[in-house]
Amino acid sequence: MPQAGQHEHSIERMSVTQTQAERTAASQCWSCKALARGGHFCVSCGKIQPLPRGTDYFAFFGLPQKVGLDEGAFEERFHKLSWKLHPDNFVRTGEYERSLSLERSSELNDAYRTLRDPLSRVEYLLEHLGIRKEGTTKQQAPPELLEEVFELNESLDELREAKAEGGDTANMRERLAAAEKNFQQKLDEVDAELAGLGREWDAALDAKADDAPKKAVLARMNEVLNRRSYIRNLVFGVQKELAEA
Amino acid sequence: MGRVVGIDLGTTFSLIAYMDQRTNEPKCIRGPYDSPLCPSIVSAKLDGKVIVGEPARRRLLTHPARTIYSVKRLMGRGVADVQDELKLFPFRIDPDGGNVIRVRLGEKLFTPPEISAYILRELKSWAENHFKETVDRAVITVPAYFNDAQRQATKDAGRIAGLDVLRLVNEPTAAALAYGLHKQKRGRVAVYDFGGGTFDISVLKLVATGEGDIYQVLSTNGDTHLGGDDIDNALLDLARKEIHAQFGIKLDPRGEAVQELRKELIRVKHELSAENETVVQFPLGPKGMYVRTIGRTEFEALIQPIIARTMTPVKMALADAKFVPADIEEVVLVGGSTRIPVVRKTVGDYFHRPPHCELDPDQVVALGAAVQADILESGVKTMLLLDVTPLSLGIETMGGVVAKIIPRNSTIPASAQEMFTTGVEKQTAIDVHVLQGERELAKDCRSLSRFQLKVAPGPAGLARVEVKFLIDANGILQVAARDLRTNEQQTVEVQPSYGLSDGEIERMLEESLEFAERDISERQLIEARNEAETILQATIKTLGDPRARELSAEESTEIQESIARLRVAMVGTDYKLIRDKIDGLNEATMHLAEMLMNSTLQSALQGKRLEDV
Structure with a gap:
C-alpha cells in the first residue's frame, strides 16, 4: 500500500549575489547553436529558448530584485512579453517550440501573479534569497501583542458559548468589532513598517552595499512579515466569527 | 488541411461561425432551416440513425425516450454530481455505469461527449455545405466557470467529431472579443453571460498596445448550473402544482405531457419579454384545459430568486478584480436569458449604467470564437486574449486539507512546482490527489485526478520527486514529474476522475x-x-x-x-x-x-x- 505523500515546497536557494546572467551565460541556442545569452529568444535566429532551471521571476521580467515596483511599466512589460511568448504564437510551430512557449508563458504568468501583489513580492524575494521558507511562518504571538491576543481569544470563546446557548450576543459582537478595528490598525502599522524596510533594501541594492547589512534588512523584513501573517490570521478569525454570528 | 471555424456549443442552442475574409468580419453559418441556431438536441431513430437539431427537437414530443436536450449539463460530471439535475431533466442514465454517466437513447448508451460530438458533427456539416470544403479544425467555447473535467469532456467531444480543437475559449471572453472588435472600445468591461444552462461573469481590461489589442481577463466567476432552464423549471413547477390542485392530475416529470407543457411555458417566457401579460393554455385531454393568465410582475417575482443567484458571482468577480461597480466602464450582455427585461434592469442598476445589448446575445459568442480561430489559423495576430483559470488548483495534504498551488483567476498558462517525498520506510509509491475548488477540505472540492509517483524504496523522506502542475491555455491540467535523485522524468497519466480514456x-x-x-x-x-x-x-x-x-x-x-x-x-x-x-x-x-x-x-x-x- 502506498502511503499518502508528504509534500514540501521547493525553493531554489542561492546567494544574494548570484545573477541570472552568470547561471545561463554559457547556454547555446537549441536550433542554430549560437550563444543564446539566456534571453527569451535566440539573438541570432529568433527561436524561443528553453527556460533554464532556477530562473528567478525578477530576472524573467528584466527587473532588479527590488521591493519597489513601477506598476505601469510592469504591466506594460507583462503585455509585451505576453504578446511574444503566448502559445497563440506557436500553434503552427513544431511540438518542441510549443512546449517551450508553454513553459515560458506559464513562467511569465507565475512571475506576474507573484510580483504584481506587493506582499507576495516581498515574500517571494525573501524565499528566493533563502531567508524564508514558504509555508513555514511562525505561529507564535509577538510578545508585545500577547495581552491583547489573550483578551481577544477570551471574547471569541464567550461569543461561541453565547451562540451555543442561544443567548444575547450583541454586546460581545460589539467588543469583537472593536478588537477587529484595533488589530486592523496594527496591520496598517505593520504594512508601513514593511514598506519602510522595503525602501531600505532597495537603497542598499542601489548603493551596492555589503552582504551583511543587506542580510540584516532581509531578516527584519522576514520578522515583520511573520508578525503580519499572525495578525492577519487574527483578523480573519474575528471576521469569520462575526459573519457567522 | 480544411477550413477552421468557431463553435459555440451551448446548452440550448449551438452555433458555428467563420471569418469572412472579404469583409474581415465574423459571420454565423445558417443551417438547413435557415437559422444559425442549431437546437442542442439529439435523437436516435428506430433504425439507429442519430439526428440533431431542429428535426430532433420535433421528436422531443413524439419520442421523448429517444431524444435528449441540455446534455451540456452532464459534461465532465459523475453520476453522483448530477442527482439534482435528474429530478428536473428527463435524462435516462444507465444504472449499471457506476459513476460514469451513460445516457440511454433508444437501444444504445452514449456518454455526454459522444452526444455533444453529434451536435458538433451536425454544425461541421453545415459549414462544409457552406464552404463546399472539409472543416477539420475549430475553436470551441466553454463557460468560463467550467472545471478541468468539463473542459476535457468538451475537447473529447471535438475529437470524437473529427475536429482538431485548436483552443477552448471562455464564452464571456469570446463575447468580449466580438464586442471589442465591433465597438473599437478600450477600458474595463464586465461581461454578464446568462445562457440556457450556465451563468458566467467575467471582468476584463481591454488595452491597446504597440503590437495590438490585449483582452486581459482579470477575474471570472459563475455557476455552471444556472440558466434559462432554471426559469423554465420554475414556471413548470408552478404550472404542475396548479394543474394538480385544479384537476387532480399529477404530470410525470419524465413524460411527454411535461415536454409539451415546457414548450408552452418557454413560449410564455419569451412572450413576457415583450408583453406585459400573456396566457398559458395547456390541454389536459378529457379533463379540460389549464388556462392561466400570467403578468410580467408575477413572472418577475417568480424568477427573482434565480436572478439573485447570478449577483453573488458578479460581486465576487468584481472583488477579485479589486473593482467596485463604478469602476466598470462597459457592461456587455450575452446569452438568451439576458433578453428578459428584469435581468437587464438588475444588471443595469447594479453597475449604474445601461448594459450593451446591441450585438445579438445568441450569436456573439460564436462570432468571437471565429475571430480567435482566424487568429490561430492565419498566424497574423492583431489581438491577444489573456484568460484566467476560474478555480483554484490544489493538492490533498495530511488530514484531507487542500493546499492551493495555483490560485483562481491566475492568468493561463499557469504552473506550480511541488516537491514530494515518502512518509515511511520502503515506500515505493506516493499518492497524489489533485483537486479544483475554493473549499478547504478535499471532500468539498472537485476531484480532478489521482495518480501515483513511483519511487525507489529507501528510508522515509529520502525520495525527492518534483511535480510540475501546468494549466494550459485551454484551462486543462497537465502534469509532469521528475525524480530529482535519478533525474528521471516520469510520465504521469492524468486520468480525469469521470472522464474518457484515450x-x-x-x-x-x-x-x-x-x-x-x-x-x-x-x-x-x-x-x-x-x-x-x-x-x-x-x-x-x-x-x-x-x-x-x-x-x-x-x-x-x-x-x-x-x-x-x-x-x-x-x-x-x-x-x-x-x-x-x-x-x-x-x-x-x-x-x-x-x-x-x-x-x-x-x-x-x-x-x-x-x-x-
Missing part, C-alpha cells in the same frame, strides 16, 4: 468515421435529389415558353426522354446516377437555353422588360 475516444472516433461516411452519402443523395427537382421544374417551365416551339422534334424528344430518365434515377438511392442524369438533361437542354438567352439578351438591348417579351 482508448475510448479512439474507439468513438472510429465509430464516428463510419457514421460520417454513411451520413455523407445520405446528404449527397438529398442534395442530388433537390438539385434534380430544381432543374426538372425549370425545364418544364421553359418548355411551356412560346420560344420553345422553335426546337426541332428531335431535340424535344431528347429532352422528354432525359426528363424521364432523371425521374427514374430520382426514385433510386444512387446519388451518382442522379448526378449523371442531371448532366444528361443539362446537355439536352443546352440549345434551348442558348435560344432563350439570346432572345432575352436581344430584348434587354431593346430596353424592354422581360415580362413584355
